[in-house]
Every structure is written in structure tokens, then in C-alpha cells.
Amino acid sequence: MSHDALPPLPESPPNPAVPAGPPTASAAPSAPAVPTGSAALIAVLLSGSAVAVMIGVYGRLHSPTGVAINIAGFSGPQEVKAWLGTVAFALALVQLVSALAMYGKLPVRAPAWTGTVHRWSGRIAFLAAVPVAVHCLYALGFQAFDTRVLVHSLVGCLFFGAFTVKMLALSRPGLPGWLLPAFGGLVFTGLTLLWLTSSLWFFTTFGVRF
Amino acid sequence: MKLKSPIVVLVAGAALAVGLIAANMSVFDADSANVVASVPVPSAPITSTPPSSSPSASPSTSGSASPSASSVQVTPSVAAVATYAGKVTGGGSLSIVVKATSVIAYLCDGTNESWLGGTVDGSTLTARNKAGDTLTGTRGGGKVVGSITVDGTTWTYSTPLVKKPSGLYRATAEIRGASVVGGWIVLPDGTQVGVLRRDEVAEPAPAIDPANGAVTIDGTLVTATEPDPVQLTAG
Numbered sequence: 452m453s454h455d456a457l458p459p460l461p462e463s464p465p466n467p468a469v470p471a472g473p474p475t476a477s478a479a480p481s482a483p484a485v486p487t488g489s490a491a492l493i494a495v496l497l498s499g500s501a502v503a504v505m506i507g508v509y510g511r512l513h514s515p516t517g518v519a520i521n522i523a524g525f526s527g528p529q530e531v532k533a534w535l536g537t538v539a540f541a542l543a544l545v546q547l548v549s550a551l552a553m554y555g556k557l558p559v560r561a562p563a564w565t566g567t568v569h570r571w572s573g574r575i576a577f578l579a580a581v582p583v584a585v586h587c588l589y590a591l592g593f594q595a596f597d598t599r600v601l602v603h604s605l606v607g608c609l610f611f612g613a614f615t616v617k618m619l620a621l622s623r624p625g626l627p628g629w630l631l632p633a634f635g636g637l638v639f640t641g642l643t644l645l646w647l648t649s650s651l652w653f654f655t656t657f658g659v660r661f
Numbered sequence: 662m663k664l665k666s667p668i669v670v671l672v673a674g675a676a677l678a679v680g681l682i683a684a685n686m687s688v689f690d691a692d693s694a695n696v697v698a699s700v701p702v703p704s705a706p707i708t709s710t711p712p713s714s715s716p717s718a719s720p721s722t723s724g725s726a727s728p729s730a731s732s733v734q735v736t737p738s739v740a741a742v743a744t745y746a747g748k749v750t751g752g753g754s755l756s757i758v759v760k761a762t763s764v765i766a767y768l769c770d771g772t773n774e775s776w777l778g779g780t781v782d783g784s785t786l787t788a789r790n791k792a793g794d795t796l797t798g799t800r801g802g803g804k805v806v807g808s809i810t811v812d813g814t815t816w817t818y819s820t821p822l823v824k825k826p827s828g829l830y831r832a833t834a835e836i837r838g839a840s841v842v843g844g845w846i847v848l849p850d851g852t853q854v855g856v857l858r859r860d861e862v863a864e865p866a867p868a869i870d871p872a873n874g875a876v877t878i879d880g881t882l883v884t885a886t887e888p889d890p891v892q893l894t895a896g
Contacts, residue, residue, distance in 0.1 A: 529851055574670050581674050585681040591850055596748055596770070600852075615671060622665035656851070 488625035495619045495626065499634075503612025506584070510593030510604065530661055532583045533650040539583070540646040542576035545569075547639050554632065577614065580642070583649075584611065603648040610641035744828040744887065745805045746846055747820035754846040754854050755818050756829035757786070757798065757805050763890035764788050766796045767829055767844050768811055771865050774844055774856040775811040778893060823849055826871035830855075830885035836878055843878065845885055847871045 549569035552561035587607060595601040617634040620626050746756040753770025759781055766777040766788045777796050779788025786798040786805060798807025804821045830845040836859075843866045845855035855866030857878065869876040874885040 570666070577670060577674050578677060581677045582681055585678050585685070589682055589685050594748060595751070596753065618667040618671045621667040653851070 488623070488627070491623050492626055492630065495616050495623060495630075498619055499612040499614075499616030501612075502615040503608040506588065506611055507593055507604070507608040510588045510608070513588065513592060529653060532586055533653040534661070535579045535583050536646050536650040539576040539579040540642055540650070542572040542579070543639050543642045545572040546576065546635070550632070550635055576642075580610075599648045599652060603645060606641050606644045606648070610638060610645060613637040613641055742887075743800075744823055745800075745820040746823045746828050746848055747804075747818060748848070749809060749816035749818040752814075752816045754848060754852075755809060755816075755820055756823075756846040757796075757820060758829050758887060758890050759786070759800065759805075760890045763893075765829070765888050765890040765893050766809070767831075767846060768794075768809055768816075769844055769846055769854045769856050771854040771856065772863070773811075774858075774863060776844065777809075778890070821849075829887055830869055830874050831888040832869075832874070832876065832878075832883045832885035834878065834881065834883050836881050836883075841878060841883075843876065843883070843885060845869050845876075 546569060548557075549561075549565050549572065551557050552559070552565050553569065555561070584607060593604045593608075595604065613634050617631065617638055620630050620634065742758065742760045744756065744758050746754065749755050749768065753768055753773070755766065755768045757764060757766045762781050764777075764779040764781055764786050766779070766786075768775045768777075775790065775792070775794045777788035777790045777794055779786065779796065781800070784800050786796065786800060786807065788796040792812075794809070794811040796807065796809040798805040798818075804819055806817075806819045808815055808817045810816075827847045827849045830843075830847065832841075832843040834841045839859045841857060841859050843855060843857045845853055845866060845868075847853040847869075851871075853868060853871065855869065856863050857866035858864075867876055867878065869885050876883055876885055
């Protein structure tokens with residue numbers, strides 16, 4: 452099994468000491484510190500933006516079918532989505548706790564397997580979220596007919612963009628240390644909002660059912 | 662150099678998404694025989710429901726043991742009735758019911774509403790009402806695509822075929838001396854919008870139970886049913 456390195460600990464905060472910055476008009480002493488990996492950073496952020504925009508455009512342009520293939524064992528696609536979303540959200544809570552542990556933000560010492568838990572809970576959560584998103588995009592599309600639906604549509608696009616950034620950032624060395632926690636937090640916040648505006652809404656509107 | 666696992670995760674997710682979309686498209690987009698098209702399709706009537714002997718499109722499931730709003734309920738309609746429902750672009754919900762050569766359409770966003778009646782000629786739908794609202798559409802490929810103009814505003818729409826409990830509901834009643842007309846649209850994702858008109862004053866309607874159309878208006882239990890375009894447009 453492959454081991455991607457633990458997320459780089461924020462040992463190097465966004466470098467305060469800029470050695471010999473470009474001698475261009477430095478009006479303020481706090482001229483934007485250009486990190487060494489700025490090109491990589493921009494590439495990663497652009498990739499995520501592209502994913503988010505692509506999803507949104509597809510959701511808007513593809514005329515919703517209203518129906519999609521179902522998964523056996525559930526009474527309907529809405530139930531499947533509500534539960535897959537709930538699984539993803541539960542795993543996202545695992546993500547939050549394991550990430551905090553890895554960054555030493557918990558009072559307890561993170562056990563050695565924390566990284567493995569973080570990686571695998573994340574992978575499963577992502578793979579659980581993909582069929583939900585496909586159903587949303589294919590059957591329902593990007594919609595804005597009320598606040599819940601608009602928030603859900605926007606955050607849905609944002610979530611996959613932020614997730615792309617986070618995954619790409621993991622595999623690129625030399626990126627600023629704040630990137631992973633920031634985008635990890637964004638992914639978690641996004642998934643939480645998605646869950647609140649879909650699964651929780653569904654369960655409170657129609658009742659908890661399978 | 663070994664593959665980096667975050668990239669593998671991304672690629673796996675993207676592959677899963679593409680695979681699911683492809684599976685969906687193979688099932689639904691190729692399913693153009695879903696509707697009576699102008700092309701002489703070998704058979705396959707609407708939703709391939711065998712012609713039932715009950716011509717009433719009433720969704721009364723009062724005797725049903727499963728009150729849950731499962732989306733796999735038996736369609737109570739005869740084969741000649743097709744119900745479409747969806748969102749208009751940037752606006753409210755639209756549902757269109759087609760029976761024989763008659764059409765009834767209802768646009769509703771929970772505050773404003775419009776009922777339209779009309780006819781089908783081949784695959785072309787046209788509907789209007791006294792207020793001057795108009796709807797045109799083309800049916801085929803399991804959906805109706807077109808535009809609707811209400812109060813001077815035009816929306817485009819692409820509404821797919823839907824099955825009970827999704828679709829159009831209407832209830833008329835005399836409650837405490839007031840003439841009450843309610844309209845509701847239930848979309849496949851479970852969302853519903855409805856407007857109640859008491860003596861021509863519109864207000865958001867209380868939600869119906871999609872399982873049986875039951876709704877309580879001013880303390881009176883009323884059952885909303887799918888309107889019959891033939892009866893409703895005859896008058």
C-alpha cells in the first residue's frame with residue numbers, strides 16, 4: 452500500500468523573511484511574500500477552480516432528467532443520497548478530529564495510525580459523495596429556486612473544487628503550510644453545509660427512512 | 662516513480678463520476694421511446710403501462726398499506742395520461758398533464774400561480790388562459806421542452822416525465838362560504854410548491870401529503886388529485 456506523507460506540519464509558516472525580493476516598487480514593507488512554490492500554488496488553485504466551475508456549468512446546462520439509476524435496497528434515490536451523504540458527513544467528523552490530532556491541536560498525543568485513519572476515512576467519504584453529486588447533477592441540476600437549494604448548489608461546486616485543491620496540494624511539495632489546513636477546513640465546512648441543506652433537510656421533512 | 666495516492670483518489674472519484682453519468686445516460690437519454698413520438702416507434706406506449714380499465718386519474722391510495730411516499734408506486738393513470746414536472750429556468754415549478762389531445766399546465770412558485778389549458782397537435786403543445794398567459798412546448802424523448810409566458814414574463818423549461826407521487830395536484834372546495842382552489846406541484850426530489858386561492862385571493866398553500874393528496878385547509882380535510890385535462894379544458 453502506498454503511503455502519502457502525512458500532511459506537512461506547519462513548521463514553516465508563510466515565510467516572513469523574504470530574502471531579496473524582487474526590487475520592484477516595494478511601497479510597503481509587507482510586500483506580498485512570494486513563496487517559492489507560488490506557481491505551483493496558483494496551478495493548484497486554478498485546477499480546483501476549474502473543477503468547481505465545470506461542475507456548476509454542467510449542472511446548469513444539462514437539463515435535469517428528474518430520474519437516475521437507483522441503488523437496490525433503498526426505496527428511492529433520495530433516500531440513497533441522504534444516507535450516503537450522512538456517511539460522508541460522519542466520516543468528515545473523523546477527518547476533522549484526525550487532522551486536529553495530526554497537527555497536535557488535541558490534548559492527547561496522536562497515535563501512529565492517525566494518518567492512516569485520516570486517509571482512508573477521507574477516501575471513503577469522497578467515494579460516498581461522488582454518487583450523490585452525480586445524482587444531483589444529472590437528475591436535478593444546479594438550481595436556485597430557494598435559499599436552501601441555491602446554497603446547496605453553490606457549496607456542492609465549491610466542495611469538489613476545494614477537495615481537488617487539497618488532494619493536489621498533498622502531492623505537491625513546496626506549497627505554503629497554511630494551504631492544507633485551510634482547504635481541509637473548507638472541505639469540511641462545505642460537506643457540513645451540504646449535509647445540512649440536503650440530508651438533514653430530507654430527514655426532517657420526510658422523516659428518517661431508508 | 663510511484664503514483665501519488667491523492668492523485669489516485671481524485672482520478673478514481675472522477676472515473677466513478679464519469680461511469681455513473683455514462684450509466685445514467687445509457688438508461689435514460691437513449692430512452693426516447695418513452696413517449697408517443699411522431700416517429701413510428703414499434704410499440705412502447707407511455708411508461709409502458711398496460712392500458713388499465715380505470716380511466717380516472719385519481720391518485721387515491723386510501724386503501725394502500727404503504728403510506729410512504731415511495732417513488733415506485735403504481736401509476737394510477739391510464740396509458741394515455743402523461744405527467745411532466747420540473748423547474749422553469751430561473752423560476753418556479755411547472756407541471757404539464759397530457760391526456761388524449763388535451764393539456765393542462767400549472768406554473769407555481771409558492772406565491773404566484775397560473776393555470777393554463779390547451780391542446781396537443783402531434784408533438785406540439787399549446788395552452789393559454791383568460792389572463793393571456795401562454796405556453797408552447799414540444800414533447801418527445803421523455804420530456805416537454807418549450808417556453809411559458811405568465812404576466813408578461815417568459816421562462817423556458819424542460820420538464821421530464823414523472824411518476825406518482827410526483828406531479829400535479831389540484832383541489833377545489835367550498836370552505837366556510839369561500840370558493841377555494843389549490844394547486845400543487847411535487848417534484849421528483851420531493852420538493853413541492855402550492856398556492857391556495859380563496860375567492861381569487863392567492864396565498865401559499867399548506868403542504869399536501871404526496872402519498873394521498875391529503876391536505877387540511879382551514880380545518881377541513883381536502884384531497885388534491887391530478888386534474889383531468891379533458892374535463893378541465895372542456896369548460
